[in-house]
Each structure stands twice: as C-alpha cells, then as structure tokens.
Amino acid sequence: MLNLRFPILCFALPFLLSVTARGQSTSYDFSEYREEAETLIDAALQDDEAFQTLTYFADTFGHRLSGSQSLEHSIDWIVERMQEQPLDRVTTHPVMVPHWVRGEESATLIRPRRMDLPMLGLGGSISTPDGGLQAEVLVVNSFEELKSQADRARGKIVLYNVPFVTYGETVQYRMNGAIEAAKAGAVASLIRSVGPYSMKTPHTGTSNYQEDTPKIPHAAITTEHAAMLQRMQERGETIRLHLEMNARTLPDARSRNVIAEIKGSEKPGEIVVMGGHIDSWDVGQGVMDDAGGSFAAWEALLLMKELGLQPRRTVRVVMWTNEENGLRGATAYRDSVQADGSIDDHVLAIESDAGVFDPQGFGFSGSDEAYAMISAVGELLQPIDADNISRGGGGADIGPIMREGVPGMGLLVDSSRYFWYHHTAADTIDKLDPEEYKKCIAAMAVMAYVVADMPERLPR
Structure with a gap:
C-alpha cells in the first residue's frame, strides 16, 4: 500500500x-x-x-x-x-x-554459409508448414522494386531491406509487407526491423493480411543481417534460408x-x-x-x-x-x-x-x-x-x-x-x-x- x-x-x-x-x-x-x-x-x-x-x-x-x-x-x-x-x-x-501466441521460431541462413539469424515473428503472422520452409531469398528495397521484380519473387522469401526514415513511413513494410509479397507469389516475407539503431535486436509489431490474398509467414530480422543479405545479393551469391515459425491465433x-x-x-x-x-x-x-x-x-x-x-x-x-x-x-x-x-x-x-x-x-x-x-x-x-x-x-x-x-x-x-x-x-x-x-x-x-x-x- x-x-x-x-x-x-x-x-x-x-x-x-x-x-x-x-x-x-x-x-x-x-x-x-x-x-x-x-x-x-x-x-x-x-x-x-x-x-x-x-x-x-x-x-x-x-x-x-x-x-x-x-x-x-x-x-x-x-x-x-x-x-x-x-x-x-x-x-x-x-x-x-x-x-496471438508466438511459439517457437527460428531463421537459419543455409547459403552462402550457415548462420542463425536473430528474428521475431510479426504479430498476427501465420506459422510455417510443419518442419518449416526453405527457399531462396530475394532482397528488395521498396514495394516498387518488388513489383518490378515480381517475376523473380515467385517461390522465394522476400526480404524488405528498407532503412528507417520515420516510423510512420517505414512501418508500412511491417504492416503490409506480407500482403505485397504474397501478391508476387512469395512463400514468406521478412523485413529489416523498423528502427534506426540495432545491436542485433529484432523488432516485432503487428502486421496485416488481406482477405483476397494468400497468407504467408511474416517476420523481422535485424538491421545488421538485412544489410548483410543485401551485400550477398549484390555480389551475385545465392541466398537460401530456412524459416520455422509455430505461431497460432487462438479464440x-x-x-x-x-x-x-x-x-x-x-x-x-x-x-x-x-x-x-x-x-x-x-x-x-x-x-x-x-x-x-x-x-x-x-x-x-x-x-x-x-x-x-x-x-x-x-x-x-x-x-x-x-x-x-x-x-x-x-x-x-x-x-x-x-x-x-x-x-x-x-x-x-x-x-x-x-x-x-x-x-x-x-x-x-x-x-x-x-x-x-x-x-x-x-x-x-x-x-x-x-x-x-x-x-x-x-x-x-x-x-x-x-x-x-x-x-x-x-x-x-x-x-x-x-x-x-x-x-x-x-x-x-x-x-x-x-x-x-x-x-x-x-x-x-x-x-x-x-x-x-x-x-x-x-x-x-
């Protein structure tokens, strides 16, 4: 008291x-x-x-x-x-x-080298299939770039490597990234965490789905690792990632x-x-x-x-x-x-x-x-x-x-x-x-x- x-x-x-x-x-x-x-x-x-x-x-x-x-x-x-x-x-x-319950989750880089990536599933995300999913990664820097690269996105994990500008502007990739990636045929989507500074700290937050668009898993990785995957893509390396998420939405x-x-x-x-x-x-x-x-x-x-x-x-x-x-x-x-x-x-x-x-x-x-x-x-x-x-x-x-x-x-x-x-x-x-x-x-x-x-x- x-x-x-x-x-x-x-x-x-x-x-x-x-x-x-x-x-x-x-x-x-x-x-x-x-x-x-x-x-x-x-x-x-x-x-x-x-x-x-x-x-x-x-x-x-x-x-x-x-x-x-x-x-x-x-x-x-x-x-x-x-x-x-x-x-x-x-x-x-x-x-x-x-x-919404997060459950166990992980993101593992398979190629060009094996590495566990700190990640956080985004609120409301669905789970991956049992055992997770593994796919190549396509890194894009905007929704516009994703649309222009839509033929390359099908069957891949799309990563939005979008630097923090303002919260209101950059958070759109967290909120709507899964929708736009699914429209391009991606099997999952990742975002560079919404924040200006990181010490390998992924940021979670809520996200959206759209009724007429397939639901795909949606998660955040760190600023450092999003930048690293961007550099790998620019060098022409194949990026392959294993994503496992056991999220559930309960009554x-x-x-x-x-x-x-x-x-x-x-x-x-x-x-x-x-x-x-x-x-x-x-x-x-x-x-x-x-x-x-x-x-x-x-x-x-x-x-x-x-x-x-x-x-x-x-x-x-x-x-x-x-x-x-x-x-x-x-x-x-x-x-x-x-x-x-x-x-x-x-x-x-x-x-x-x-x-x-x-x-x-x-x-x-x-x-x-x-x-x-x-x-x-x-x-x-x-x-x-x-x-x-x-x-x-x-x-x-x-x-x-x-x-x-x-x-x-x-x-x-x-x-x-x-x-x-x-x-x-x-x-x-x-x-x-x-x-x-x-x-x-x-x-x-x-x-x-x-x-x-x-x-x-x-x-x-």
Missing part, C-alpha cells in the same frame, strides 16, 4: 482565469495556478517510490501481450494496489482481445481496461482523462511501451489526491488494454462513454505512449481557442523545461474519442532513443532514467489538474 507521501495541502482556489483581448487573438493567464503547479512538480521530483513501483512491476510481470496470463495477473496487481490507495473510484471494464480472450478517478468538487460529470496502454509485446518488459506512460498517469492522479488538490472536474486515469495488436480497449472505452452519454462531457484526453524520457511538452489537437489556453497552461511547466506546446498531438488509445470531437494531446519527450528499443527484448527498466520519469509524472499532473480545475471549460 502506498502511504501518503506528502502532507495534505489546503488551497483556497480562486477563480484563476484572466482573459485579455489582443486584436483578433485571446491571451490566457494561468499564473495564479503557479503555487499548485510548483507543489505538484516539487512533490513529483522528490518521490523516489514511484520509480521503485514501476521497477517492481516490470521485474515481476515482464511482457504483457493481449491474451496472456502475465497481462491479466499484472492488471490484478494494479487494481489491488489502487484499491488500497485514497482514490475515489477504481474499476475495470471488460474487453475481449485478440490472442479471443477476456481482458480489462483499468479505470481510476478522483471526483470533481463542482463539476464531477465533466472529465479530463489521461493514461496509456498496459499491454505490451511479448518481448522485453514493455516499460517504455507503455507501462511507464500508464504508471506516470496513475502517479500523477495519486499526487493530486495526496496533496489535497481536488479539481472542479473529475480526473480519470485509464490503462487501456490491447493497444499493440487491436485497439480493442480504446474502442471499448469510446463505445462505453458513448453509451452512457458522457463522451460530450470529456473535456480533454491526454496520452503518454512515446516513452517516459525527458519531457519537452505536449502536442495538442483541438480548436484555436483551446490551443491558446493549453499553451498558457504549458507555461507552468517551465521549471522542468516541459513548456513546449505544439500543434498536432494525441495517441492511438485516445484516437477513437478524439474522432468524436474530444480535444486530445500527447506527452512530448526526447524521442531520440525510443525506436532503439521499441518492440524489442531491450525495452527494459534499465533504459529509463528515474529523474526523467519523475518529470513526466509532474508534466501530466500539472496539465491534467489545471485543465480540470480552471473555471472555464476547455472549448471544442
């Missing part, structure tokens, strides 16, 4: 919004929240227990793929711990999630979103929601992606409660399930708040799903007036250099409610190392810095608290 780590502070909360017209623009001043903001920041930076809690969680439960016992056991632990804390409401919401399994709240003092029906996803891929500990983001939101909520800061509106934390290979938790949450009529009362949605590295600010998606207000709130984060509020932001799990009109924002962090470890066995607690994690908690706490408490609701 978390003890109250800080003395309860009593603030006389004034009406804190001042508006000054400047030509056609409106300027907002939230400086009267500076005392509360500094209190939240100081408390977060002094709290060593938060990182210890995240570390215990990572070491105890490890990876948490949808459908796995490790995910459900981790949710049990979170709920039990939350219920011991002075939060106003803790509950779960049932969600049926996909259940959907039961999981849960975790929901915790502190109730608003004056407008409890209006909600500021924040969080991340509690599931992860089945390698590493899923700490950057995204236990850290989920726990930072949880710790931010707890700080408010322990410091006696009760905002006018309700602040809700959601740990969404099944972000990685289905977004079932996010869509179930949207459906539930549509069904109970509360979606219009969602004032703001905040997501942290880019790692809990050094925070820089937030990316915001909403109206011009709301952006001006959020920018002014962001000034309160200057003490931790997290006051950059940029246009455009959100997240996968808040995406469904954002598409229904809820303003959304994502925590911006120093992302220079994020894709080094993303979806790999190296996503482990040692990659995080406790001080940076504390700053992420502080940033989320200040933003959520002020938006939940300011007299004027954030406009849509």
